[in-house]
Amino acid sequence: MFSKRLLADIKDRISIVGYIGERVPLKRAGRNYKGCCPFHNEKTPSFNVSDEKGIFHCFGCGEGGDVIAFAMKFDGLSFSEAVRHLAGRAGIEIPANLDPKEAAREEESSRKKRYMLRINEIARDWFASRLSDENVGAKARRYLQGRGISEEIWKQHFLGYADNSWEMLSAHLAAKGAPVSCAAELGLVKKRDGGGHYDFFRNRIMFPIISARGEVLGFSGRALDGDEPAKYINSPDSLIYHKSNCVYGLNRAQGAIRTADCAVLVEGNIDLIALHQAGLENVVAPLGTALTAGHVRLIKRMTRNITVVFDGDEAGRRAAARALEVFLAEGVSPRVAPL
Numbered sequence: 001m002f003s004k005r006l007l008a009d010i011k012d013r014i015s016i017v018g019y020i021g022e023r024v025p026l027k028r029a030g031r032n033y034k035g036c037c038p039f040h041n042e043k044t045p046s047f048n049v050s051d052e053k054g055i056f057h058c059f060g061c062g063e064g065g066d067v068i069a070f071a072m073k074f075d076g077l078s079f080s081e082a083v084r085h086l087a088g089r090a091g092i093e094i095p096a097n098l099d100p101k102e103a104a105r106e107e108e109s110s111r112k113k114r115y116m117l118r119i120n121e122i123a124r125d126w127f128a129s130r131l132s133d134e135n136v137g138a139k140a141r142r143y144l145q146g147r148g149i150s151e152e153i154w155k156q157h158f159l160g161y162a163d164n165s166w167e168m169l170s171a172h173l174a175a176k177g178a179p180v181s182c183a184a185e186l187g188l189v190k191k192r193d194g195g196g197h198y199d200f201f202r203n204r205i206m207f208p209i210i211s212a213r214g215e216v217l218g219f220s221g222r223a224l225d226g227d228e229p230a231k232y233i234n235s236p237d238s239l240i241y242h243k244s245n246c247v248y249g250l251n252r253a254q255g256a257i258r259t260a261d262c263a264v265l266v267e268g269n270i271d272l273i274a275l276h277q278a279g280l281e282n283v284v285a286p287l288g289t290a291l292t293a294g295h296v297r298l299i300k301r302m303t304r305n306i307t308v309v310f311d312g313d314e315a316g317r318r319a320a321a322r323a324l325e326v327f328l329a330e331g332v333s334p335r336v337a338p339l
Contacts, residue, residue, distance in 0.1 A: 041331030127160020162201035312339035
C-alpha cells in the first residue's frame with residue numbers, strides 16, 4: 001500500500017527514542033534507552049528502545065517493532081493511520097498511489113473522524129459563547145464564581161454552558177452544515193420520536209474532553225440544579241471517544257506530569273480546575289465513571305508515581321478503595337491522600 005522508500009524515509013526522519021520518550025518515561029542505559037513496558041505490567045524495566053537500530057523491544061512480554069508498530073499499538077491506530085500520522089510529523093507528503101478500495105475505506109473513516117472532531121469544536125465554541133453571554137450565561141457564571149473558579153481559569157479550560165433551550169445547538173450545527181448523523185453519534189443531539197432532533201445537554205456547565213493532541217473528543221456536563229437525576233452526564237462512546245480510555249485534563253496535565261514524574265488523580269472536573277487555579281497542573285480525573293484499567297494504563301505511560309485524592313466522605317473513601325484494586329491489578333502502587 002505504501003512504498004518501501006516512503007516507510008524508510010519516515011523511520012529515518014523520526015527518532016524512535018524521541019517519539020516513544022514523549023509517551024513512556026525512558027532512561028539511558030548504555031547505547032540504548034530503557035523503561036517500564038506500556039503494554040504489560042512490570043516493576044523492573046525490561047522495555048528497550050534503540051535509536052541506532054530504530055526499534056523497541058520488551059524482554060518481558062515480547063512486544064517489539066519499529067516506530068510505526070509502536071504508534072499502531074500505543075495509540076490504537078491502523079497501519080495506514082500510523083503511517084499518515086508519522087509522515088505528517090516528519091513533514092513527508094504521501095503520494096496518492098494506494099489501492100483504490102483500501103484508499104476509499106481509509107478516506108471514508110478519516111473523513112468521518114474529521115467531521116466529528118470539527119463538530120465537537122463547533123459545539124465547544126457554541127457552549128463557550130453561551131457562558132460568555134451576559135444574559136444567557138449569568139446563572140452558570142455565578143455558579144463558577146461561587147466555586148471560586150476565576151474567569152481566566154474557565155477560559156483556559158474552554159468551559160461553556162448548555163442552556164435550557166431544546167434545539168438551539170441543533171439549529172447552530174445545521175447552520176454550520178454539520179451532518180446531523182455525526183452529531184447524533186457524538187451525543188450532542190438526540191432523535192425525536194416525531195422526527196427532527198433536540199439538544200442532549202441542557203442546563204449544564206460544559207467541560208470539553210480534550211485529547212493529548214488537543215482534539216475535542218467529547219463533553220462532560222455538570223448539572224446546575226440539584227433536582228437533576230445525574231450530576232454529570234458525558235458524551236457516549238463514539239468513533240473518536242472511549243470513556244474508559246480517556247481522563248479529563250490530560251491535554252494540560254501531560255507536560256506537568258512528566259516534569260514532576262507524578263500524577264494526582266481527583267474525583268471531579270471542578271476539583272481538577274480548582275487545583276490548577278492553585279498552581280497544581282499535574283492533575284487528571286476519570287470521566288463520570290469508576291476508575292478503569294484503561295485510565296491507569298493511560299496515566300502510567302507518563303509516570304508510575306500516582307496520588308489518589310478523592311472526597312473525604314464515605315462515598316469518596318469507597319471510591320478510593322475500589323480505585324486501589326484497579327491500580328494494583330495494573331502493577332501500580334499509588335499513594336492515597338485522605339481528606
